[in-house]
Amino acid sequence: MIANRPEHMHLDKLDRGIVERLARDARISNRAIAGELGVTEGTIRTRIKRLQKEGLIQFTVVTDFRMAGSPNLCMMGIDADPAQVKALATALSEIEEINCVIVMLGRYSLLAMGLFTSIEQLNEVVNDRVRTLPGVRKVHPSISVYNMKYEAGIAKITPRPES
Numbered sequence: 001m002i003a004n005r006p007e008h009m010h011l012d013k014l015d016r017g018i019v020e021r022l023a024r025d026a027r028i029s030n031r032a033i034a035g036e037l038g039v040t041e042g043t044i045r046t047r048i049k050r051l052q053k054e055g056l057i058q059f060t061v062v063t064d065f066r067m068a069g070s071p072n073l074c075m076m077g078i079d080a081d082p083a084q085v086k087a088l089a090t091a092l093s094e095i096e097e098i099n100c101v102i103v104m105l106g107r108y109s110l111l112a113m114g115l116f117t118s119i120e121q122l123n124e125v126v127n128d129r130v131r132t133l134p135g136v137r138k139v140h141p142s143i144s145v146y147n148m149k150y151e152a153g154i155a156k157i158t159p160r161p162e163s
Contacts, residue, residue: 011056014037014039014043014047015047015051015056017033017036017037018033018037018044018047018048018051019051019056019057021033021036021037022048022057026059030044030045030048072115072116072117072122072143072144072145073113073114073115073143073144073147074113074114074115074116074122074141074142074143074144075111075112075113075141075142075144076111076112076113076126076130076139076140076141076142077107077108077110077111077139077140077142078092078108078109078110078111078112078130078136078138078139078140079108079109079136079137079138079139079140080109080110080135080136080137081135081137082109083135084134084135084136085103085109085110085135086103087134087135088109088110088133088134088135088136089101089103089110091133092110092112092130092133095112095114095125095129095130097114097115097116097121097125098112098113098114098125099113099114099115100112100113100114108140112130116143119143122141122143126139126141
């Protein structure tokens with residue numbers, strides 16, 4: 001598939017300008033982007049369609065987690081058997097309450113994040129579903145008590161759409 005080939009995933013200066021403006025305000029018109037970048041509206045429309053087709057950009061609605069009934073943002077640093085990291089990342093991704101899984105270098109092998117409405121719910125996920133996965137050595141859960149800065153649009157990472 002062409003979209004997965006690295007040589008087709010290059011963003012030039014115009015592409016980066018489009019992405020930057022859409023990241024600030026996804027509702028911005030093609031005409032406004034064209035005016036800011038000094039190109040035609042048709043050029044912007046064509047570039048956006050190509051970026052979408054190649055899976056380099058995706059439009060989605062991001063809901064601020066505070067709208068979900070006072071959940072707590074919880075993070076789990078996971079020490080794992082190095083041979084099991086990839087399989088663990090996949091298994092963690094399949095747990096409904098976990099909405100972000102990151103493979104890391106450093107203190108933890110993996111970082112998993114999710115929104116939990118109670119300590120009981122967090123305990124059930126950590127103790128019954130994460131700690132029991134093959135290759136998990138230790139789980140270090142942390143609960144956010146105050147968010148100094150949280151940008152939902154930036155923090156929302158979604159998987160590449162299936163083709």
